[in-house]
Amino acid sequence: MITINKITIAIDGFSSCGKSTLAKALAKKLNYVFIDSGAMYRGISLYCIENKISVDKEINEEVLIQHLPDIEIHFELNTENQSPELFLNGENVENKIRKIEVASIVSKVASIKEVRQKLVVLQQKMGELGGIVMDGRDIGSVVFPNAELKLFVTADPETRAQRRFLELQSKNENVTLEEISFNLEERDRIDSTRKESPLRQANDAILLDNSNLNQEQQLELVYTMIKEKIREISLLSNH
Numbered sequence: 559m560i561t562i563n564k565i566t567i568a569i570d571g572f573s574s575c576g577k578s579t580l581a582k583a584l585a586k587k588l589n590y591v592f593i594d595s596g597a598m599y600r601g602i603s604l605y606c607i608e609n610k611i612s613v614d615k616e617i618n619e620e621v622l623i624q625h626l627p628d629i630e631i632h633f634e635l636n637t638e639n640q641s642p643e644l645f646l647n648g649e650n651v652e653n654k655i656r657k658i659e660v661a662s663i664v665s666k667v668a669s670i671k672e673v674r675q676k677l678v679v680l681q682q683k684m685g686e687l688g689g690i691v692m693d694g695r696d697i698g699s700v701v702f703p704n705a706e707l708k709l710f711v712t713a714d715p716e717t718r719a720q721r722r723f724l725e726l727q728s729k730n731e732n733v734t735l736e737e738i739s740f741n742l743e744e745r746d747r748i749d750s751t752r753k754e755s756p757l758r759q760a761n762d763a764i765l766l767d768n769s770n771l772n773q774e775q776q777l778e779l780v781y782t783m784i785k786e787k788i789r790e791i792s793l794l795s796n797h
């Protein structure tokens with residue numbers, strides 16, 4: 559009897575739908591690796607700001623592409639909270655990449671083909687052995703098209719803005735609900751309409767609207783789906 563142990567789980571969806579929170583909790587429960595692929599795009603955005611490749615929210619694409627080979631990005635596990643944190647050229651930038659200045663340019667940076675090519679290669683390497691939960695915008699469609707379980711998460715815009723507002727407030731970020739709503743709408747628009755790997759629900763992804771679910775309910779629901787999927791695959795491989 560073959561038992562399938564570790565599968566690949568792809569979680570995509572709009573900004574601030576709680577994808578990373580869900581992915582992180584799942585990875586913990588399953589003892590899988592968790593990767594927040596958005597953090598990687600944020601890391602490159604931070605590099606642009608710190609190296610004046612982005613000025614007044616305009617990115618100098620040509621210069622960024624020249625700099626790409628000099629940008630080293632990896633995750634390291636914070637042993638206190640068991641959370642992977644992003645390192646940019648050797649510096650832990652986990653806090654810096656969550657700032658609104660980074661959020662305000664990241665969709666533009668993520669629409670650049672060469673940036674995506676670099677990061678997709680890194681993401682695929684991280685998932686080579688399975689046992690991974692990765693969240694982003696193109697995980698089920700481009701990074702892991704063969705993922706055993708694909709989710710497309712959504713929630714109504716007010717709920718999303720409110721959640722992000724509370725999150726940033728808890729980090730003492732001085733930002734208004736209006737600024738957040740504007741930023742979310744703008745990012746969704748750019749992410750969904752860009753030429754390179756636009757945000758879209760993969761044909762075989764399950765749509766999950768979590769507007770009326772709390773984190774525990776959502777976790778239980780998805781955990782049940784995963785157990786069912788693993789059982790299904792095990793049955794098929796024993797035929």
Ligand code: DC
Pocket residue numbers: 573574595596597599600664665668669693694695696697745749
């Ligand atoms: O998940 P997030 O909000 O941290 O993502 C930041 C930005 O990066 C978001 O505007 C879209 C982009 N992104 C992407 O294009 N592809 C991914 N796989 C992950 C994020």
